[in-house]
Amino acid sequence: MPENRAVVYKEPGKVAVEDISYPDLVLRDGPGVNPLNVGRKCQHGVILKVVSTNICGSDQHMVRGRTTAPSGLVLGHEITGEVIDVGRDVEFIKKGDLVSVPFNIACGRCRNCKERNTNVCLNVNPDRPGSAYGYVDMGGWVGGQSEYVMVPYADFQLLKFPDKEQAMEKILDLTMLSDIFPTGYHGAVSAGVRPGSTVYVAGAGPVGLAAAHSAQLLGAAVVIVGDLNVERLAQARSFGCETIDLSVHSNLAEQIEQTLGIPEVDSAVDCVGFEAHGHGQGHSEAPATVLNSIMEVTRPGGKLGIPGLYVTGDPGAVDTDAKIGTLKVRFGLGWAKSHTFFTGQTPVMQYHRDLMMAILNGKAQIAKAVNATVISLEEAPRAYADFDRGVSRKFVIDPHGLIH
Template sequence: MKALVFTGIRRMELQEVPDPVVEQDGDAIIRVTSAAICGSDLHMYEGRTSAQPGMIFGHEVMGVVEKVGNGVQLVKVGDRVSLPFNVSCGACFNCVRGFVNACLTTNPASPGGGYGYADLGPYRGGQAQLLRVPFADFNCLKLPGTPGDRWEEDFIMLSDVLPTGYHATIMADVIPGSSVAVFGAGPVGYMAAMSAFLRGAAEVYVVDRSEVRLRKVAELGAVPINFTEGDPVEAILKLRSENKAIRESLRPGEEKMAGVLCGIDAVGYQAIGRPDPNQERPVQVIEDLARLVDATGSIGLIGVYFKGDPGGVDQNARQGHFTLPLGALWEKGIKIETGQAPVKRYNALLRDAIVQGQLMPGKFVSHKLRLENGPEAYEKFVQRGTGEGAEYTKIVLKPNG
């Protein structure tokens, strides 16, 4: 089969590799119809993980079942399926409690397995024509329709970015009427803003520097904030203070709640500093949220923070050690939740929301490309909404044409 193979830092090549085979009775083989490039893939692409040449990336995958093992009972050949990026067994102590992101059996090294990702086990990724799916009965989400239909670009988001964005709103305690600030208008930030509105948020601010991405979040009804134009925290505080209805609703003392109740970090450890956009500053977003989120509020850190980063800005960052504004967070009593999303906890219901027209995450897709265009796609997407990559908001590869 053909696959997109990582051959070194910022190098991807289309290669012929051996087809996957059924290794266990519970396996399925799917023919991939769509495989998206994720912002997390860029960490490996840039040499910011332990990823080694020869890896096949790709954890946002959907397709059609082509073969199943003898032990597979619920998944049939010909089924159209979405795959959570979490590879999980469904039976261990963590899986039965809903924490499929920390499965104890699928990764020999640590809790949590995943397709085509550094340190998440031995599983090849789906930026390829075929993919082996372990524990298929548990991991395959059946989809309606046929490949290439009106839901294809929506359904590909079910593997990762849509459930991840939704999980961020759970971590940040978004409920009807909430005020929300999302830092990062990439795919996860966009999905977080969409999910915040789905959960009833009254106001959502989204911070980024890409005008293309900010225009897309504005189409959702969010308020775009470009941090290159000034301090985003001050900009949000100013907008809220100028809202007459908010001011007239406050009783004495309540003006202390000038910020937002819910904060989401959809950027992670490759955040850039201010005022110099060329200076990486891993804790920039966390510091901003510590200033912006009100006392008793909540922060969801869905952006990636690795314990090992070969390209970190200093020795501490390379070991995943960061200096946090713990005093401000503690003083305000702010709750912080971190970690990967347990995709299976949400993907079936989010699928149904798509089918019923309540969510249209595929609108964020900007490019649908053949697998051989993958190397160029990575070159554009790694610019994160700037320069020649400004229009590349979300890329979906079509491995089988």
């Protein structure tokens, strides 16, 4: 049986690459596994040899100690791999298939899955609707920043690439289908972006850049990206976005007016989430800043896409309310402007096939937009540290040296 190594969360600010068990088709006990999930049989699942697995900003929240993630949790929910073993009940996925794994774990059988709301599957997480690999309070499914991983409900979930050789040529784009490309796209779609729209994207991290690129794919006339990080703003400008340096400018509406001639946009997308900072010099953490600012600058009747992560437990929050996800949001402003809010995990399966076709046919260059950077599994701890410092890269882990 092959060995298996993985990226493991140790304590705030520290991850390590360690030996873990080779996966089988049973969810066994371990860090973060809900007791009701222990021993769960997964003959509907497959074992993947991981071809690529990405470091996500959501992982970084845990590594910073901003969640209740337990020590020893195997990280990683952005997974692309080759099928090397299939369960007894798998009918259509075959050994040798190269597949993208939606980060949402979904059974395909419950009411929500049948209604395409795979982000809130009712059967995979005893704690709450919805689940993900290698993530706190998500049922304990083992993460995929590893050499090998088990994926349940394979026939329903997996997106098979039609041609393996063609897929490997575009693997740096296709690896983004597991999460950030559908997440950014969902943010733009749920914000109502359409041809001719003006769009403000809060945050120039990988998801923000994916949302900006998605807005362009949807035909937006102008995409404006705001951030506190000048390197990430430069990356947004590299593919045609307007930018606002929020470390200097505290008045977002005024800056938007300088670009558009009016102080508002048609649509806005929050790609920051609960660790948001205030705007202007001397800024500090103020978690409701982005939500309040996008209400301020979005036109009456507009929509707000909110794929940025918000949590119900944040031990490092700035105040008692924020520790349980209670924020001082100007809901009255949103009500007065008849805004529509879209929140929650992205239902990846609603989008990943269309986005795959856009990649394979040269219509989307998501790897370039997010500055995809390949690293080995052993380099993951350094990459986490670099990402935490704000480098403008999307780190893609190549556990087996298959990406050329």
